Amino acid sequence: GDSVTQMEGPVTLSEEAFLTINCTYTATGYPSLFWYVQYPGEGLQLLLKATKADDKGSNKGFEATYRKETTSFHLEKGSVQVSDSAVYFCALSVGNRDDKIIFGKGTRLHILP
């Protein structure tokens, strides 16, 4: 079945460091791919998305490129801030099947000042 695998956390970085959170997926169709972010005590917010191969999603300095050949959608940011500390979820949707989004288990990110 469809699934998402993302790197386990927690990931701890110093402020202004480069961030990569790996995400790979398995899907039998042509999924849309998402990164959601969850700040402490809150619900999830969509961070960025890509709907077809080679698309790049970007928002708030974060980027991810839909790589069909490697079935990956890694999240990157060039210079992280303390305010980026949160849990990040990679997710996919094969929208024309069962109307569901499949989430990864989440990666907790800690940024040290």
Added chain:
Amino acid sequence: DGGITQSPKYLFRKEGQNVTLSCEQNLNHDAMYWYRQDPGQGLRLIYYSQIVNDFQKGDIAEGYSVSREKKESFPLTVTSAQKNPTAFYLCASSPRRDANEQFFGPGTRLTVL
């Protein structure tokens, strides 16, 4: 302001009692979803509804019930049959049946004493 509201933010109940969590959206979205979030396990789908008066079981529906009498409302009842109900519950909605993107509420943290 358009959005999804969940109430209450914190809820305490005694073991053996049923409890209903509220979810309301004014985004005019067709689809609504309930997830359960436990530490280290990501999000697990409990129930979802694509249209009024219709809903489907998700991956962990046992011990839960829902109704969808109005488009804007999708309450979740945690019954006494749910063996481990203490968790963070998230409601989401989606503008189209293909669930290309979901919008989340702030969540309700349920603690059963």
